[in-house]
Amino acid sequence: MLIWSGNHCLRYSIWFRLSSRKNIFRLPAKFMLRRYAVRYGIQIPSNTSIGYGLFIGHGIGIVVNPTAIIGNNCNLSQFTTIGSNHGKAAVIGDNVYIGPSVCIVEDVKIGDNVSIGAGAVVVKDIPDNATAVGVPAKVVSYSGPGRYVTNRWQSSTSNNAMIG
Numbered sequence: 001m002l003i004w005s006g007n008h009c010l011r012y013s014i015w016f017r018l019s020s021r022k023n024i025f026r027l028p029a030k031f032m033l034r035r036y037a038v039r040y041g042i043q044i045p046s047n048t049s050i051g052y053g054l055f056i057g058h059g060i061g062i063v064v065n066p067t068a069i070i071g072n073n074c075n076l077s078q079f080t081t082i083g084s085n086h087g088k089a090a091v092i093g094d095n096v097y098i099g100p101s102v103c104i105v106e107d108v109k110i111g112d113n114v115s116i117g118a119g120a121v122v123v124k125d126i127p128d129n130a131t132a133v134g135v136p137a138k139v140v141s142y143s144g145p146g147r148y149v150t151n152r153w154q155s156s157t158s159n160n161a162m163i164g
Contacts, residue, residue, distance in 0.1 A: 011032075011036065012033070012036045012040065012042055012044075012056065012059055013054060013056060015029045015032040015033045015036060016029075016033055016044060016046060016050075016054075019032075019033045019046040020046040020047065020048075020050075029046075030046060033046060040059050040060055041060050041061045041062070042056070042059050042060070042061075042062045043062065043063045043064065044062065044063075044064040045064070045066040047066050048064055048065075048066050048068055048070070049068070049069045049070065050070040050074070051070060051071045051072035051073070051074070051094065052072050052073070053072050053073035053074070054070065054074055054076070055073075055074070055075045055076070055149075056076050057075060057076065057077045057078065058077060058078040058100075059078070060078045060079070061078055061079040061080075062076055062078070062079070062080050062081075063080070063081045063082070063083060064076075064080075064081075064082045064083075064089075065082055065083045065084050065089035066089075067084060067087070067088045067089045068082045068083075068084075068089035068090050068091075068092070069090075069091045069092065070082075070092045070096075071092055071093045071094035071095075071096065071112070072094045072095070073094055073095045073096070073149050074092060074094075074095075074096045074098070074149075075096070075097045075098060075149050076098050077098060077099050077100040077101075077102070077118075078100050078101070079100055079101045079102075080098050080100070080101070080102050080103075080104075081102070081103045081104065082104045083103070083104070083105060084105070084106050084107065085106070086106070087106075087107065088106075088107045089104075089106070089107065090104045090106070090107065090108045090109070090110060090122070091107075091108075091109045091110070092104075092110045093109075093110055093111045093112035093113075093114065093128065094112045094113070095112055095113045095114075095149045096110055096112070096113075096114045096115075096116070096149070097114070097115045097116065097149050098116050099115075099116055099117050099118035099119070099120065100118045100119070101118055101119045102116050102117075102118070102119065102120050102121075102122065103120075103121045103122065104116075104122040105121065105122065105123050106123065108122055108123065108124060108125050108126070109125045109126075110122065110125070110126045111125075111126055111127050111128030111129070111130065112128045112129070113128060113129045114126050114128070114129070114130055114131070114132070115130075115131045115132070115144075116131075116132050116133070116137060117131070117132065117133030117134070117137075118133075119133075119135065120132060120133050120134055120135065120137040121134075121135045121136050121137060122136070122137040123136045123137070124136065124137070126139065127139070129142055130142055131143075131144070
C-alpha cells in the first residue's frame with residue numbers, strides 16, 4: 001500500500017488505463033483522472049493512444065495532445081509538452097526517453113530507441129537510435145540512445161519466441 005499512497009505518477013497511470021478502456025471502473029476512473037489532472041497538472045486525455053510501459057518520472061506540468069500516438073516504454077519527464085496547434089500531434093516510437101521541459105511541436109515522427117535531452121524543442125523528425133538536444137532539437141549522437149528507459153515492458157509473445 002506504500003507504493004500506492006506515495007507515488008502520484010503511478011496512481012495517475014492506473015486511473016488513465018482504467019478510464020481509457022470500457023470496464024466497470026471507467027466512470028470513477030475518469031473522475032479520478034480529472035482530479036489528478038487538476039491536482040498535479042498532468043493533462044493526458046483518456047483517448048490518447050499510448051502503448052504499454054508508460055513511465056511518468058516526476059509528474060508535474062505534463063501536457064499531451066489527444067491526437068498524439070505514443071509507443072511502448074516511453075518515459076515522460078516533468079514539464080513535457082506534446083502538442084499541436086493545427087491538426088495532428090507527434091507520433092512517438094518505442095523505448096523513447098523524453099527529458100524535462102521538452103516541447104514536441106506539431107506532426108513530427110520520433111523513431112524507436114530515441115533520447116531527447118532536457119529543454120529541447122522538437123520541430124522536425126528524429127530518426128531511430130538517435131539522441132537529440134537543443135533548440136531546435138538536432139541529432140548529436142547515435143551511440144547509446146534510449147539508455148534511460150529501464151524496466152521495459154515486453155510482450156509475452158516476444159518472451160515465448162526467445163524461450164522456444
